[in-house]
Amino acid sequence: EKPLSLYVFSTNKETQNAFKSQTSSGSMVVNDAVVHLSVETLPFGGVGASGMGAYHGKYTFTTFSHQKSVLVRDFSAIGEYLGENRYPPYADWKIKRLGLLLKNRKIPNCVNVNFVCFLLGIGFAFAVKLLAENSTFEFLKNM
Numbered sequence: 001e002k003p004l005s006l007y008v009f010s011t012n013k014e015t016q017n018a019f020k021s022q023t024s025s026g027s028m029v030v031n032d033a034v035v036h037l038s039v040e041t042l043p044f045g046g047v048g049a050s051g052m053g054a055y056h057g058k059y060t061f062t063t064f065s066h067q068k069s070v071l072v073r074d075f076s077a078i079g080e081y082l083g084e085n086r087y088p089p090y091a092d093w094k095i096k097r098l099g100l101l102l103k104n105r106k107i108p109n110c111v112n113v114n115f116v117c118f119l120l121g122i123g124f125a126f127a128v129k130l131l132a133e134n135s136t137f138e139f140l141k142n143m
Contacts, residue, residue: 002024002025002026002046002047003025003026004025004026004027004046005025005026005027005028005029005034005036006019006023006025006027006028006029007028007029007032007033008028008029008030008031009030009031010030010031011031011075016030016072020068020070024047024068025046025047025068026044026045026046026047026068027042027043027044027045027068027069027070027071028068028069028070028071029070029071029072029073030070030071030072030073031072031073031075032071032073035071035073035086036069036071038102039069039071040104042069042071043069044069082097082101085097085098085101086098
């Protein structure tokens with residue numbers, strides 16, 4: 001049998017990758033549970049007896065090919081700060097913050113995300129070069 005969702009709790013990258021590459025499941029979540037259902041861009045569905053296809057947005061149209069969705073929870077300070085709202089007690093401010101986090105946001109058509117990423121990459125490269133020229137760090141001068 002293959003599970004609808006596989007939950008792995010480990011900070012070891014090798015263990016995470018082993019589960020990702022050596023198991024078959026509808027979806028996989030690392031270091032969290034059930035939250036992948038709230039991520040609209042991840043397909044949800046099963047393999048074999050746990051269901052066929054994946055349903056969410058465009059994935060409804062590609063229901064007969066399977067893409068395993070994998071969500072890995074980050075234990076960074078920002079991730080933990082945003083994630084603390086999921087746990088009781090649920091004060092009004094937590095419910096409002098959860099509403100903002102779960103709000104469906106569309107990227108405006110006038111913004112070309114690939115172009116913006118390209119420009120950010122170019123800017124980052126120039127910043128590193130400028131730092132390397134004005135830095136006392138030897139490892140930057142060899143870049």
